[in-house]
Amino acid sequence: MARSDSFFSTISAKKPRPDGKPALTVRERFSALQHLPEFLRLIWQTSPALTLGNVALRLLRAALPVAMLYVGQLILDTVVQLSRQPAAERALTPVLTLVALEFGLAILSDALGRGVALLDSLLGDLFANQTSVRLMQHAAELDLDQFEDSAFYDKLERARRQTLSRTVLMAQVLSQAQDFITMVFLAVGLVAFNPWLLLLLLVAVVPAFLGESHFNERSYSLVHGWTPERRELDYLRQTGASDETAKEVKIFGLSGFLIDRFRTLSDEFYQQNKSLVIRRASWGTFFAAVGAAGYYAAYVYIISQAVRGQVSIGQLTFLAGSFGRMRGLLEGILSRFSSVAEGALYLQDFFDFFHLQPRIRRNEGQPVRPFPRPIREGFRFENVGFKYRNAEKWALRNLNFTLQAGEKLALVGENGAGKTTLVKLLARLYDPTEGRILLDGHDLREYDPAELRQEIGVIFQDFVRFQLPAGQNLAVGRIEQKDNQPRIEQAAQQSLADSVIAKLPQGYDQMIGRRFNGGVDLSGGEWQKIALGRAYMRDAQLLILDEPTAALDARAEYEVFQRFKDLTQGKTAVLISHRFSTVRMADRILVIENGQFVEIGSHPELLARGGRYAELFQLQAAGYR
Numbered sequence: 001m002a003r004s005d006s007f008f009s010t011i012s013a014k015k016p017r018p019d020g021k022p023a024l025t026v027r028e029r030f031s032a033l034q035h036l037p038e039f040l041r042l043i044w045q046t047s048p049a050l051t052l053g054n055v056a057l058r059l060l061r062a063a064l065p066v067a068m069l070y071v072g073q074l075i076l077d078t079v080v081q082l083s084r085q086p087a088a089e090r091a092l093t094p095v096l097t098l099v100a101l102e103f104g105l106a107i108l109s110d111a112l113g114r115g116v117a118l119l120d121s122l123l124g125d126l127f128a129n130q131t132s133v134r135l136m137q138h139a140a141e142l143d144l145d146q147f148e149d150s151a152f153y154d155k156l157e158r159a160r161r162q163t164l165s166r167t168v169l170m171a172q173v174l175s176q177a178q179d180f181i182t183m184v185f186l187a188v189g190l191v192a193f194n195p196w197l198l199l200l201l202l203v204a205v206v207p208a209f210l211g212e213s214h215f216n217e218r219s220y221s222l223v224h225g226w227t228p229e230r231r232e233l234d235y236l237r238q239t240g241a242s243d244e245t246a247k248e249v250k251i252f253g254l255s256g257f258l259i260d261r262f263r264t265l266s267d268e269f270y271q272q273n274k275s276l277v278i279r280r281a282s283w284g285t286f287f288a289a290v291g292a293a294g295y296y297a298a299y300v301y302i303i304s305q306a307v308r309g310q311v312s313i314g315q316l317t318f319l320a321g322s323f324g325r326m327r328g329l330l331e332g333i334l335s336r337f338s339s340v341a342e343g344a345l346y347l348q349d350f351f352d353f354f355h356l357q358p359r360i361r362r363n364e365g366q367p368v369r370p371f372p373r374p375i376r377e378g379f380r381f382e383n384v385g386f387k388y389r390n391a392e393k394w395a396l397r398n399l400n401f402t403l404q405a406g407e408k409l410a411l412v413g414e415n416g417a418g419k420t421t422l423v424k425l426l427a428r429l430y431d432p433t434e435g436r437i438l439l440d441g442h443d444l445r446e447y448d449p450a451e452l453r454q455e456i457g458v459i460f461q462d463f464v465r466f467q468l469p470a471g472q473n474l475a476v477g478r479i480e481q482k483d484n485q486p487r488i489e490q491a492a493q494q495s496l497a498d499s500v501i502a503k504l505p506q507g508y509d510q511m512i513g514r515r516f517n518g519g520v521d522l523s524g525g526e527w528q529k530i531a532l533g534r535a536y537m538r539d540a541q542l543l544i545l546d547e548p549t550a551a552l553d554a555r556a557e558y559e560v561f562q563r564f565k566d567l568t569q570g571k572t573a574v575l576i577s578h579r580f581s582t583v584r585m586a587d588r589i590l591v592i593e594n595g596q597f598v599e600i601g602s603h604p605e606l607l608a609r610g611g612r613y614a615e616l617f618q619l620q621a622a623g624y625r
């Protein structure tokens with residue numbers, strides 16, 4: 001074994017982790033244990049009754065091993081005593097009573113063990129379910145911006161993987177307490193006989209503990225450092241075989257490329273992990289031998305005491321049994337201790353995720369401005385600039401204009417000009433990096449974001465194709481109304497989705513999307529009509545359609561916008577489209593280029609001005625001539 005790979009070199013030197021960070025110090029490892037109380041509180045909150053029951057059964061079970069060993073001692077001593085008596089006086093009853101007692105204890109121990117396992121599994125399932133719910137709830141509160149950060153994804157991923165494995169940690173912590181109590185009982189007998197035996201026990205077992213905890217830390221570091229790659233592995237696995245990607249993977253013949261990448265990454269992880277588990281197994285064997293040597297030294301000592309007549313045969317079995325069990329328990333406790341500490345390291349990731357706070361939220365302690373009903377003045381952009389997280393370039397800069405109440409405003413600009421970004425700022429999915437947006441004269445940040453979003457209906461170009469029945473797919477626009485069939489049908493009519501749904505074998509109850517049984521997929525334009533219906537489900541004061549009509553044929557798009565104009569009478573609306581035949585229907589058109597304001601005005605005004613809009617319009621019109 002190379003020097004740099006040996007156990008002693010890795011335990012003494014601070015070797016960098018695979019993610020480039022230095023290995024964790026012993027102190028860091030111990031400090032992770034501070035998360036245990038919070039973790040235990042979560043378990044308690046999951047089900048106080050199951051937790052109490054579990055603890056009670058474990059306490060009872062903790063006392064059984066010493067009781068059984070003691071009964072064993074009594075049995076042997078009674079047998080020896082009886083064997084020395086004249087044959088006629090040898091009554092079996094006292095021995096049989098003791099054997100019956102030991103039998104009873106054995107049955108009880110087994111029943112308690114099964115009871116504990118049952119409660120562990122019930123509590124574990126509940127805990128995993130509740131944690132998944134909390135995870136989804138918390139993720140829903142976070143900002144969009146946080147979802148676009150890869151470090152955030154790593155945290156989310158680690159927290160997600162935690163939900164199941166944490167139930168193992170729970171059982172480990174509880175077993176730890178149980179075994180500790182058993183050990184205290186056993187130690188009392190052993191110390192009374194000879195306190196040095198306890199010391200011998202510690203000396204025999206501690207090296208194994210140090211080895212275990214060292215390798216646990218290495219394995220945590222490996223797994224932690226590999227989070228991004230493991231995410232990539234999941235991504236590759238899914239991309240290689242999923243309904244969403246199958247089409248392009250086949251057409252472009254990508255499977256080889258994806259499989260190669262998967263193989264390279266997974267092999268690399270396998271190799272690193274393999275070398276770790278081999279070293280772990282080798283050192284583990286050595287330390288187990290040290291432990292066994294300690295046990296046999298003690299055994300020889302106890303036997304010699306028995307031969308000298310200083311302890312009875314019964315005591316010999318009791319002491320040897322106690323020592324053997326204690327060794328097992330202590331080894332178990334110590335090695336479990338390092339996996340508990342390792343589990344606590346993972347807990348850190350788990351709680352880290354839950355401690356992430358959204359920035360865009362209701363200001364605690366400050367009065368919230370009620371949302372204006374109706375909006376009187378509109379939205380005013382004052383010198384608004386926005387830069388995406390980790391981006392060099394400004395997506396929007398120096399934006400000054402007013403979206404007047406009741407106005408239909410179209411946004412025009414080339415790909416990447418910043419149109420969608422502007423809409424996201426209006427919906428407060430992000431806050432401006434500089435400048436501010438005023439609604440009726442007050443900063444958007446003074447309103448409750450939840451209320452603001454209720455008053456805004458946005459359909460994005462990359463709207464979600466929910467794998468849900470057709471009716472519910474529309475109802476997601478206002479999910480509280482999911483059982484209001486007339487309302488859903490009205491929205492379908494308004495968005496032209498009604499004719500799509502009429503063709504489905506099960507109408508509004510037809511599952512759409514191919515993921516689930518009996519699902520029917522729709523064409524791009526048909527999906528868009530469904531998504532548009534979501535906008536009509538809302539009673540929003542501001543409606544935003546960010547190119548949700550790109551896949552509609554020209555006639556359908558024309559009709560959609562004609563209706564949109566009629567149906568949103570008196571409401572404020574923002575439309576994004578690359579088709580000028582649609583754009584010209586708006587009251588005013590805002591042209592942006594590279595995130596900057598270029599011009600604003602009605603279609604005739606902008607044409608007359610002969611600026612950028614006129615140029616783009618002529619360009620498109622020329623294509624049709």
Ligand SMILES: Nc1ncnc2c1ncn2[C@@H]1O[C@H](COP(=O)(O)OP(=O)(O)OP(=O)(O)O)[C@@H](O)[C@H]1O
Pocket residue numbers: 148388389391395413414415416417418419420421422
């Ligand atoms: N989540 C993001 N993170 C980083 N940069 C982004 C993100 N989304 C958009 N951008 C960048 O911000 C700029 C503006 O993008 P935006 O989506 O607002 O353009 P758009 O005008 O809507 O374009 P299109 O007509 O193609 O839909 C682009 O340069 C884009 O690359």
